[in-house]
Amino acid sequence: MDHAVHNKLVSFIWNIADDCLRDVYVRGKYRDVILPMVVLRRLDTLLMPNKDAVLEEVRYQKEEMNEIELDDEPLKDASGYVFYNVSKWTLTSLYNTATNNRQILLANFEEYLNGFSANVLEIIERFELKSKIQHMAGKDVLLDVVEKFLSPKINLTPEEAVDPDGYKLPALSNLGMGYVFEELIRKFNEENNEEAGEHFTPREVIELMTHLVFDPVKDTLPLTLTVYDPACGSGGMLTESQNFIEEKYPTTGTRRDIHLYGKEINDETYAICKSDMMIKGNNPENIKVGSTLSTDEFAALRFDFMLSNPPYGKSWASEQKHIKDGSDVIDPRFKLKLNNYWGIPEDCDATPRSSDGQLLFLMEMVSKMKDPAYSTQGSRIVSVHNGSSLFTGDAGGGESNIRRHIIE
The missing domain is CATH 1.20.1260 (Ferritin)
Structure with missing residues (x-):
């Protein structure tokens, strides 16, 4: 059309x-x-x-x-x-x-x-x-x-x-x-003076993300693969990834199975995403509703590709009780083992300041990566952030530990 x-x-x-x-x-x-x-x-x-x-x-x-x-x-x-x-x-x-x-x-x-x-x-x-x-x-x-x-x-x-x-x-x-x-969501959000990005990501941004995550492995894409978005909104990131693979890298003689997974906290947006999955022939049961940070819905799963535009600059204080007990991190997604000065592994906090939870969504995706020792390609992630993910936090703090863990 x-x-x-x-x-x-x-x-x-x-x-x-x-x-x-x-x-x-x-x-x-x-x-x-x-x-x-x-x-x-x-x-x-x-x-x-x-x-x-x-x-x-x-x-x-x-x-x-x-x-x-x-x-x-x-x-x-x-x-x-x-x-x-x-x-x-x-x-x-x-x-x-x-x-x-x-x-x-x-x-x-x-x-x-x-x-x-x-x-x-x-x-x-x-x-x-x-x-x-x-x-x-x-x-x-x-x-x-x-x-x-x-x-x-x-x-x-x-x-x-x-x-x-x-x-x-x-x-x-x-x-x-x-x-x-x-487009309707965008227009209604403008009427309500809401940020459009709270509900969907512009197609141009998604296209760039799909190129970044899929192009480097285009010649070795498996016939069966999984794509996950922990803040899936109305599902645009997931369905555009599927469309991108099918259009840019079609298979000959066989059909590629692409399984889409996501979670969304807003009831209305979740309903749109789930209905969109139904209409397009994807499994709607793979879309879950609720807070990604509070509940590890896909704890037993690991995904091939993960794309997300998580909320940034938003407080996660209301969900802190599910992640930390006082100063102790109780959710394994947000706890790391890093070597100290003497090379001895220690448990380290991987939670950012409570005023901005975007790095928690990144850690959620990192926790769902496939180990290359058991999967030929491991996993690939592309995530949209503002600049604060690069520099906030003191050395040894949660943000710093997350960056160190990803680099190491």
Whole structure:
């Protein structure tokens, strides 16, 4: 999808907020509705072609197999994705059967949401979408919002369409959907006076990072590899890495398996990332929610490549209790063995000052590196930092110990 079409789509979605929600939410809150509705509409369009097959599988399991609980795997096979919806509803049928009774529309909409598979239900919960649907229904704008997202003037489907004037609307690829997510987040963040980098990294920066981490080993890339981002945001770093490898270094005669892993603390951004993984055919279970610093989610795993743009200049004082007990470091990720003046190994603190946690994310990645003694290539890391990582801290302090450990 070219930039002109992409920008037109983003503008149309952006205008939905002003058209329908200006009297319901303050502008800074528009994204709380628009982003989950974009996700919902995209999932809806993907599931529509195989809707009848899913409903037939539901009927088969209930009536012929006498199942009380539905079996996930046949339903996924029927839908063609790692998610599905077992209700009779789609957004189109919800709109077409709507009446003036807002309670009926709300009840049908909730039945539709409850019909999704567990992995989508988690996304709905993280977005707090059910309460937002109830709020919009109470303000009599829910039907208007649904109508806008079903507009024939935009195409959120993976198939080419034609608008009412006869003009072709290009298919929206999974990659294009990722661009739409990130552009909307950027625009909403500007409205809220937030830093855009808190939620996604510009594509130009990611492209530079992918060149840095993959180009030196392009001739020896394994057929199966793992990529990890401990502050994955909406997942752009992960999916762009995957796209980069597949486009720049394609394989012949076989398919490369690229497994993406990430963790994100913000519920909304996590929901976008996880839904993006589902849409693109990656395993959504590899994306975790919560604080990377407080909980070592992937303690048993080691990764081939790690790319990240962790938050910098942000305090980690609230997470200190999970990492240190007084002056003692209790999390092995942030404890090092370094030789003292006499060459004797000693346990050393590898935590920076509490006002800036960016080096903790670096140490998280270092702790997930493969040992070259057991892995032919070890691991490669590229991480975005501001200048403070290079010079803050006194000799023998946490920051200094981290730099010494990496160099040695």
